[in-house]
Amino acid sequence: MSKETAKVFTTFSGLFLWSATTILSKINSPSDLKKVSEKDLPNLCDEIRKRIIETVAKNGGHLASNLGVVELTVALHRVFESPEDAIIFDVSHQCYTHKLLTGRYKDFTSLRKHSGLSGFTRRSESQHDYFDNGHSSTSISQGLGLLTAWDKIEAEQRALGRNPKSRKVVVVIGDGALTGGLAYEALAHAGQLSKNLIIVLNDNQMSISPNNGAISRYLSSLTMTGFYQRFRYFVDGIVDKIPNSENHIAKLIYRFKRAVKGFFLNTNFFADLGFEYVGPLDGHNIKELEDNLRRVRRLPKPVIVHILTKKGKGYSPAENDPASFHGVGPFQISDGKMEKFDTLSFTEAFNNTLMALAENNNKIMAITAAMSKGTGLDTFARHYPERFFDVGIAEEHAVTFAGGLAAGGMIPVVAIYSTFIQRAVDQIIHDVALSNYHVVFMFDRAGAVPQDGETHQGIFDIALLRPVPNMTILSPATALDLSLCLMWAVNAKRPVAIRYPKLSCPSELPSFEGAMVEGRGVLLKNAEFAPNLSLEFEDSEKHAKKMLLVCTGGIFDETLVTARNLLQKGVYTDIYSLRFIKPFDENYFLSLAKNYDEVALIEDGVKTGGVGEYIENLLFEHGFKNIKVFAFPERFFAQGTRAEVLSDAGLSSRKIVERICNR
């Protein structure tokens, strides 16, 4: 390793990087970890960081978040007895150390690969993973439910005269995830139930981007109370040494401690909810973490352990720019350089158009739920800070807030990933569509989503929102198409959702330049998209059948490949790209469809309730016989490249052509 490379590792000890991993490779379970001596723990943490950096540099992943929780995860697995005790990670994008310590060291190179380890906790992978997480702010509810169930079972055992082991539940939640409303519903309930739920609040002052807002300010104010915490542990240390017979002395000291606490923490939101508040602790100090976790393990009430960590810890490119290293593709370890693509993505196409529109219309406002980088709205935020809102991981609020803005005459543009909008379906129905408010929704990452797996596929939005009255749903196929859709939506005076994939935009084709006509898509004849292949059909009728491929815009690129492959096999094929998923001009479509012998519907969404199923029924009702629907079957789809996910769903060009040709 060169000196340059060594420089980027900020915390690794001495010459360790040149030696092979030794401690980590021998840990097959948390019980092996418990045997590691205290003095070896810093080396173990170095090994873990090295393994994470090397793997993520190749496979991509959530680097900065994982580097921040190495010591915490080691401490948790040394103090608690997973899997008898449950350690639950919110979102679980920060679970890599947990995976490495729970028997998945050898498979770790397959992280986020097709058929490999997921980048999140998955029940199918390990008994140490209690939940299939990926969406934010669920962990406190999950932990509380699990603990309530275990407590009931324990009580039943005790009633039978047995002496069951008391199982513990620890939840790890970040300050970003704590901006989600679900977390507060759970906190209120946990305070009410008053069980020993242990919540570790991992405060790195970052969501994906810096965590602004009132909650973040409040957490910072809590970090001022370090003196009280030192005092508190000093007193607890004394109380621990007092024999039981002298309990009244302990009680006196406890009262004194409460009085001092009142002085330093005259309000503490968590304490007011019924939690014991412990912290702030140094989240990179294993000894301090272990000592405190051992103490809170025994408390008869819910506890918040507030720890401070550094996102990206140990790797300077990630420490210096944690937002860019939150979720990364492959990168160069020596300097953190990431691969750059010069093709235009749908996300960029959206933002270019939005910037152009916002320049001439100051009613346009942009909203994101903690995804300003992912949705590309960071550019808008820089130019129009007064018209930009990052509401935190609060999709429900984002939508209802947008309804309020629309009621006040603004034109809110809400950019949320397709998978996360699932959270806010009721807000779309009740707070926007019912009043027919003019809100523009941009559903990024619609359809097949690479590498993140089940929790992140954007395949349910069409089925969830197509039945909603007043909703318009658009699915552009190219950058120009997306621009036209957004311009149309900004003038539409009703709720409009535009869905588009995580993908580079396909090359433009002249047919997309046509003006938008409500309810209608874009017909592309094969002479346009495959001039060389279509020649053989020009003057002859030698093709047996004429095929129309009808596709959602998000899968237009693959549909083009399919059409060309069919042409090569001698099947005359044209494409109809569904610019409008809803409303749908049925008469216009039927008048087109009657020119074809066979129609295949290709949709990058779930089949049940999808637009393909709807068009299939329409065609049947009008006497069409030869119809095939290609869409995601009712299953969850694990991680893989886009092509692998589509293939798993039977949507690869090869599989579609095969099914069509073997009719």
Ligand SMILES: Cc1ncc(C[n+]2csc(CCOP(=O)(O)OP(=O)(O)O)c2C)c(N)n1
């Ligand atoms: C409902 C939902 N919205 C958005 C996201 C995308 N997301 C993943 S991690 C993350 C930030 C989490 O921040 P924090 O909890 O502080 O963890 P950190 O990465 O800082 O350790 C976000 C916004 C998500 N997973 N779920």
